[in-house]
Amino acid sequence: MASSHDDERPHLVASDLDGTLLRSDGSVSARTGEVWSALAGAGVETVVVTARPPRWLHHLSDIVGGTRDAHSVAICGNGAFVYDVADRVVLESHGFEPGVARGLVGDLLREFPNAGAAVETDRGMYRTRAYPDQHVGEPGHDTAVGDVTDCELAELPDDLVVGKILIRDEAWSDDAFVADVTQCLGERGVLAYSGAGGLAEISAPGVTKAVRLEAWCLERGIGREAVWAFGDMPNDLPMLDWASRGVAVANAHEDVLAAADDRCAANDEDGVAEYPARRLL
Template structure:
């Protein structure tokens, strides 16, 4: 990915070749990347996103969040208004109230196979099932927020087709004893034949999508539809669920606060999310084209 650069320490670095200096698309993760720790978008970042789109650069939000949790950035959408959610399982139109444009589901049989594999390999694992309409969880699973319409039942019941016509977009698995990276490695060994495993939480919380579903694969599909090559994409991320996207994009930046695996996999760095690292790079890119 080229030599190490820094948007904050070397703001006057000479602009690279035009193909890298003038991307056609910016793909950015949200939590730990574009958003500050208090889940807000800074004024500087809002201005940088607007300036990028005004310069003809599309901006895609690419996140592990479900579509219903995109209100945090909905007011800052410009241009096309598309977002890739649930680690690539869903593409939504934020200009149209989060309308689902594409769903890449986790088949029920595959989700059940993962549940059985992890129950055997990591006793004590608890599960949640994320459907397009909401999350349902087991009694011992720690929910992110109170949801009065959520079902609470064993995963096998939550995955039953009885009364459920909405597709499963993600299975979540939590362990309160194993370390996050230890749990991820164990789960991939036990159930990797049935789904794509990743994580974005500092806790031992895993996110399982359908085989082949990732931020990278859905971003690649969206870019191909627009005639945009990987070399024309600049990506930002901080956690293991960003790794494939960062490897796919022609230019990638790890946040200063990124997970060690992300820092090891990228050569470019920018400031931490609380210090507007994404905005700093966008400002630098726009200076190069003026």
């Protein structure tokens, strides 16, 4: 994380969304919106790096889109997709081939027969009817569901890129479920835990927030020594570790709090706004 360059002014501030940049109700506070916009005016680029899929970012265009420059781009799906929110175009997709995804889902559902399964792809979500929807009523959700197809995942089309596999069983505790899914998965994917109860989020090998953020920065000539990153959950740890300064919000998972270079106020107290505002604006 921290390096000898840690005190240098960053060229880029990267932030997770849920539990970090967004408040607990999924909204963006006026203060956070003000500071996030002001950073661009101060010569500091910003990018969101989120587990959310492309379809669930459109209502946040004031934060992650709305201009025809780097600020219209979001890294989403835990690094599976690079998405231009302004143009609503998936620029990059990194994930499983559909046949591989179908095989993995089949193995996991045999191991967890009461679970529901879904996949996030470059063309939206495909989900089994048993997959529980816990986001009804949250900001942006009810428009995002227009890109959801209910089907048996054995029917998944062959011309998709599967960015993320989702397995959810609400009867399981988080730690036990993640541990058992990890054992079943082996080295066939990367299991990310973002805090949702009874949910395992699986990316293809080598696909993480950190890998995609590093590649995105390299394309723009931005070295890790010039990047600050904010997060709250274990799926943010590789990104916080890669950045020169990894900052945990006060409400973060205990593992993230222990590993981060620094801490800021909680998401409901606009921590991701106040921390750079005091240091950069």
